[in-house]
Amino acid sequence: MDEQATEINQNRQPLAVTLREFELTDVDDYFVWTSDDRVSAWWRWDTFTNKEDVLAFMEETVLPHPWMRAICLDGRPVGAISVTRRTAEHQCRAELGYVIASLYWGRGITTEAVKLVLGTIFGDMEGLERLEALVLVQNVGSQMVLEKAGFTKEGVLKKYLIYKGKISDMVMYSFIPTDN
Template identity: 35%
Template sequence: MTVELRVDPTPAGHPALDLRPWDDSDIRPLIDVYRDPVLRRWTRLPVTGVEDALRWLEVQRDGWRSGERFSFAVLEEGRLVGNVALKRGADHRAEVGYWTAAGARGRGIAPRALEALTGWAFGALPGVTRLELLHQIDNTASCRVAEKTGYVYRRTLPAHPPFPLDGHEHVREAPE
């Protein structure tokens, strides 16, 4: 499945975003982005060199092939600025996740990309009617992204791998 999404520029002057499946051209930018200690704190798969990047990309490709995980590189003017992903869950649910490159934070990239992923999921994935966003309780930036994109806080979850601390569950239901 080849999917590309475009997010229009904002009235505030932020450039358009392009979302597309990851490919080999992303190896070097991925390694560069993963040098950020803040990003590494919140992600599970380390990317420190080419071998790690190739493994990371293979996980993304496997997800597309199986139809269980859909991960998109988020580009702004051709530059890697983030990632959004959706993992199918049980029944009618799926989980969304994202990260933003250090130099792109604070400009609304995560909410814009997550909104595009959300619309795509509800429109393109038959049977998915509920999206869940989970984050560790001390990740206040993710809480703000969830709120900005209409993911309603549902409950606090006890610490459970991969989260060493309690976490928040935010939910967004498909439009009727």
């Protein structure tokens, strides 16, 4: 276990959370959570098994993404957070996504990262009026993150998507600045 993780585990207090753009030199840190079955269980991607595939994913998906940031503790990536607009006709809304290494679960780090996004994203993305997040019904931890960050639970979308081969229900959350 690294020194940073030991400090978090012993003190049960998160270090300063910051966001920054990813760099290819982050591949080792990115591999930590993408190679963890506990983490990939909640994401659409399968667990990565080698750094070469992670590097290719970073080059093809992460770096070109219009708004994806590393969730960092003392400058070191421990997760990722993104805001994505899906289509031109839906420019007033975007979808939030996030992932964090399992070692850091339950420490408030992801909630803090979401709050950091909320503090800037409506100024960063012209015309954005609504930020959405879709969460698997079973992912109670992620639901807690959104609720602590100020999102509103709008409801359950039954049989909303096929997730890892199974039809799944999703919980829809939203953050609308004029409501908060």
